[in-house]
Amino acid sequence: MYQIIIADDEEDVREILARNINQSGKEFQVIGTAENGVDALRLVKELNPSIVITDICMPVLGGLELIKSIQDFDPSIKTVVISGHDEFSYAKKAMALGVTEYLLKPFLPEELFEVLYKIKDNLDHQIALTKNITKMQNQIEKNLIYSQERFLKKVIEGSYQESEIILEGENVQIDxxxxxxxxxxxxxxxxxxxxxxxxxxxxxxxxxxxxxxxxxxxxxxxxxxxxxxxxxxxxxxxxxxxxxxxxxxxxxxxxxxxxxxxxxxxxxxxxxxxxxxxxxxxxxxxxxxxxxxxxxxxxxxxxxxxxxxxxxxxxxxEEIGIRQKPKELELSLLLHIQMNRREKALEALQEIFVSYASYGIEYMEFVNVSLVELVFRISESLAKAGGNLGVWEDDKVIHYLKRHFTYGSLMEAKSVLEDYIIRCCEEFSIINEKQSEKIVYNVKMLIENNLSNEEFNIEEASAQLFFSHNYVRQVFKQKTGESFNDYLFRRRMEVALELLKNPSQKIREIALSIGYSNQRYFASCFKKYYNCTPTEYREKLGI
Structure with missing residues (x-):
């Protein structure tokens, strides 16, 4: 919407013009009126309108002087002169000062809007042209910036000879x-x-x-x-x-x-x-x-x-010698990750990087390869455990690997690996939780199927599950709150209690069925658990 200021010493004219324009619903708005040129100029400077409609003859400061002052202040402001027939010579002078349009009194509203729309078209074209010029200038500046950057990158890459550097630099305004x-x-x-x-x-x-x-x-x-x-x-x-x-x-x-x-x-x-x-x-x-x-x-x-x-x-x-990977630290790191020992894993990683940081610049290629191998070893370890966070599923690691050999620093590699290790620890935590539950379930199943096996123990159960007995013992205790032996003993006693309810089964047969070849020892264990012997328990049941 284009904003308008009206200057005329006749109040009726100001009010009629302002009312017609504001009530037209058109793309114009009167934002101020003035009865003389001084007040009008003050409003122009305060409100910065797009169009000024002014009478020629006004007290204090006339229309011609107002037009000249407006042109000095902002030549882009469009001016419309309204004049009587006997003042037409003034209108000509106004046109010479650069006035945009003029209207002869009296005039119809249609004539006013015809003039305003001509000005609007002119302003629309002016705005579009200004935008295009600005866009073109921005594009030129943008292209220059990219040209300068491209030139400087070629310089650091060694693509130019000395004479070419000076010449190409002048072309992109770089000295x-x-x-x-x-x-x-x-x-x-x-x-x-x-x-x-x-x-x-x-x-x-x-x-x-x-x-x-x-x-x-x-x-x-x-x-x-x-x-x-x-x-x-x-x-x-x-x-x-x-x-x-x-x-x-x-x-x-x-x-x-x-x-x-x-x-x-x-x-x-x-x-x-x-x-x-x-x-x-x-x-x-x-x-x-x-x-x-x-x-x-x-x-x-x-x-x-x-x-x-x-x-x-x-x-x-430094003494130049054969550099080797810190294998023990890497093995320790993998173990801590697999056991979800986050802090220990990060400590091991720090030690690995401190070790690599002590290597000379000439060994950095070896260090880079070693770090990439470490990333894939961690990923492989996770994949074998059934994890879903391989190297190619981690955007940060992929981005790092793409640029590692060209720009990668130990500082950046450490930051990326720290994030990756933390996520791998979380993944192993989920895997270990599921694996632990599966181990406990399988151990319980083995116990149920081996209650009659007097020699059955945690070593045999672990061997059948292909885990170390120390690991199975630890997981079973952690998940159930009972040791393997305590659970096995409890289940044998619970099964014995149920079997004793059947009068057709002899106590010796029951003892053998739950892994006790010595009936007297079975009775002793039963009493220790239930505070009564198997015979006393049957007597209580009336058997």
């Missing part, structure tokens, strides 16, 4: 000329609080860095951000000083300043790794590969920034 270069990979540890969504996603974080870089970093350092993975970005640092130590110091100071603000306002922080600094623009890709190597080895950030050369120096002092 990489500098005296020293370094590449880093950074991660924002996004919290789950109020601001979590504000800094979530690699593109958002890349834009965030692009906006704040000038505020926090030395003016002699140019920074370009590239979206990398979830909450991770690659930063290319271009320095104007050849002093590498000073260059790194400025980078670290900038990250430190960012963390001070982020911890204060977002309760989170930035951590990352840096490759070495090089004076050749072509070696940006080498710095990136170094940063990526250091990134893969990171288990946790004890400092804000880890530098590749620091890790390399540490590796050079």
């Amino acid at each position: 990489l000329t500098a005296k020293v270069y370094c590449t880093g990979i950074f991660k924002v540890s996004v919290n789950t609080g109020h601001h979590a969504k504000e800094l979530n996603g690699d593109r958002v974080i890349a834009d965030f860095f692009s906006i704040i870089k000038e505020q926090y970093f030395d003016p002699e350092i140019k920074i370009y951000a590239i979206s990398f993975e979830e909450n991770q970005i690659v930063l290319i640092f271009c320095g104007a000083c050849r002093n590498h130590l000073l260059f790194f110091k400025h980078i670290e100071q900038g990250i430190e300043k960012i963390n001070e603000s982020m911890e204060r306002y977002y309760h989170t922080k930035v951590n990352g790794v840096l490759g070495n600094a090089y004076e050749s623009i072509e070696k940006i890709s080498i710095s990136y590969q170094e940063a990526l190597s250091a990134w893969k080895r990171v288990l946790d950030f004890k400092v804000n920034i880890v530098r590749y050369d620091e890790g390399k120096k540490r590796n050079d002092t």
